[in-house]
Amino acid sequence: MKSLFVRELKPDEISTAIFLVSTKEVRQKRTGEPYLSLVLSDRTGEIDCKMWDNVAEIIETFDRDDFVKVKGLMQLYNNRPQLTIHKLRRVEDGEVDFRDFFPASRQDADAMWTELRQIVSEIRSDHIRSLLNAFLDDSDVAERYKVAPAAKNIHHAFRGGLLEHVLSLLKLARVVSAHYCGIEAGAVDVDLLMAGIVLHDIGKIYELTYDRGFAYSAEGQLLGHIAIGIRMIGDKLRALPGFPGELRTLIEHLVLSHHGQLEFGSPKLPMFPEALLLHHLDDLDSKMENMRALIERDPQAEGYFTGYSSALGRVALRKKRFLESDPRGSGSVSHTEAIPVHNNHSVTASNETTNHRSTNHAGGDPIQESTGAPPNSNSAPAAQSLFGAKLQQALDDERK
Numbered sequence: 160m161k162s163l164f165v166r167e168l169k170p171d172e173i174s175t176a177i178f179l180v181s182t183k184e185v186r187q188k189r190t191g192e193p194y195l196s197l198v199l200s201d202r203t204g205e206i207d208c209k210m211w212d213n214v215a216e217i218i219e220t221f222d223r224d225d226f227v228k229v230k231g232l233m234q235l236y237n238n239r240p241q242l243t244i245h246k247l248r249r250v251e252d253g254e255v256d257f258r259d260f261f262p263a264s265r266q267d268a269d270a271m272w273t274e275l276r277q278i279v280s281e282i283r284s285d286h287i288r289s290l291l292n293a294f295l296d297d298s299d300v301a302e303r304y305k306v307a308p309a310a311k312n313i314h315h316a317f318r319g320g321l322l323e324h325v326l327s328l329l330k331l332a333r334v335v336s337a338h339y340c341g342i343e344a345g346a347v348d349v350d351l352l353m354a355g356i357v358l359h360d361i362g363k364i365y366e367l368t369y370d371r372g373f374a375y376s377a378e379g380q381l382l383g384h385i386a387i388g389i390r391m392i393g394d395k396l397r398a399l400p401g402f403p404g405e406l407r408t409l410i411e412h413l414v415l416s417h418h419g420q421l422e423f424g425s426p427k428l429p430m431f432p433e434a435l436l437l438h439h440l441d442d443l444d445s446k447m448e449n450m451r452a453l454i455e456r457d458p459q460a461e462g463y464f465t466g467y468s469s470a471l472g473r474v475a476l477r478k479k480r481f482l483e484s485d486p487r488g489s490g491s492v493s494h495t496e497a498i499p500v501h502n503n504h505s506v507t508a509s510n511e512t513t514n515h516r517s518t519n520h521a522g523g524d525p526i527q528e529s530t531g532a533p534p535n536s537n538s539a540p541a542a543q544s545l546f547g548a549k550l551q552q553a554l555d556d557e558r559k
Contacts, residue, residue: 161259165204166458168233168240175230177250179260181205181372183223185214193218199229199242201260204456206233210244221249224371226260238460261371264319268305271322278329279357284350286402290410291357293395303364310363311373313470314445314452321363324444328356331440339432351406352433355413359437362387385424388414409433417441450475461487 163176178199185193188211195210195218208231210217221227230246264271276295282288294300309315309324336347365387366379378387389411396402412434418425419438429435453468453475460466463486465475480488 170235177228208242226250262317264323268319282350287350287354307364314448355437359417
């Protein structure tokens with residue numbers, strides 16, 4: 160097992176560990192010399208990193224999605240963890256266990272798949288059940304559906320995230336549909352809503368790549384998951400010649416309109432109850448997962464509030480700390496627990512001045528070294544708004 164995870168890094172301590180390179184940027188200091196701005200990650204989270212010196216020697220030795228072994232000092236900068244790298248070397252794939260580096264659903268993929276198949280088997284409409292089984296019986300679709308994330312970085316951005324998201328929506332749909340059907344019989348066609356849920360993001364299994372880190376495929380960049388999903392539905396329906404044309408149109412509308420707004424990428428607004436429910440349930444489930452991940456990210460940071468989330472348009476309260484009057488979070492989650500996170504970076508609304516001490520967590524074999532001192536951790540007050548956060552980041556990049 161990996162010796163040290165992101166969530167185990169402690170402020171003001173020197174640590175050595177292996178991480179996955181999620182992003183890599185070569186930037187310039189005011190002197191014109193290059194420095195590296197990286198985001199390194201493992202299954203428990205990610206951390207912003209800077210390497211200030213001796214960068215020219217190692218720039219070409221690694222790239223995004225490579226594994227690297229680093230030695231550096233973690234500090235809280237604007238109350239967010241940041242690692243100043245002193246040494247770095249590329250690590251071969253054979254030296255690591257991939258399970259240590261890629262966030263995954265805490266639910267078993269096979270168990271979730273069995274539950275999905277069971278729910279689909281209970282759909283009363285023969286036409287809808289046949290269409291959904293045409294997808295789920297496809298071995299390529301099934302293999303991808305079990306491991307695909309629901310998004311690159313906004314919500315359920317972990318392996319198995321799409322399947323977890325869809326199952327959550329199916330369970331919500333049962334409760335909400337029962338409520339409205341209790342008010343007026345037949346107010347919601349549950350089978351139609353179920354079809355929209357299973358198929359609304361089906362295009363993401365091809366829109367995204369997820370063998371290592373998460374990225375967009377060429378098809379995903381050019382078409383997007385909605386267009387891909389509509390094409391996939393058309394392909395399956397060719398093998399179902401008796402499928403009613405009106406039902407096909409309703410299912411396609413569910414997929415086309417599920418983002419809810421034209422400016423959010425849907426070419427049509429939801430125009431019937433099941434489409435409206437699908438949009439709002441999808442939005443609710445994605446936002447709840449986004450908030451969960453936001454609250455659990457950066458456990459080393461102090462304070463009751465998280466950093467600003469551009470996806471949610473707000474900071475979030477760390478409720479447990481607040482109720483326990485424990486701004487340092489001493490009762491936080493076990494460091495090695497695999498907590499799926501996404502890459503929605505934020506800047507916290509507080510400032511931290513750190514003191515240096517050297518505690519080496521692990522010995523290191525020879526790796527390229529940066530001899531420069533870490534940057535001064537004293538900073539201006541952290542940003543309270545999205546504009547301020549972006550301004551603060553620009554200042555961060557110029558501070559050396």
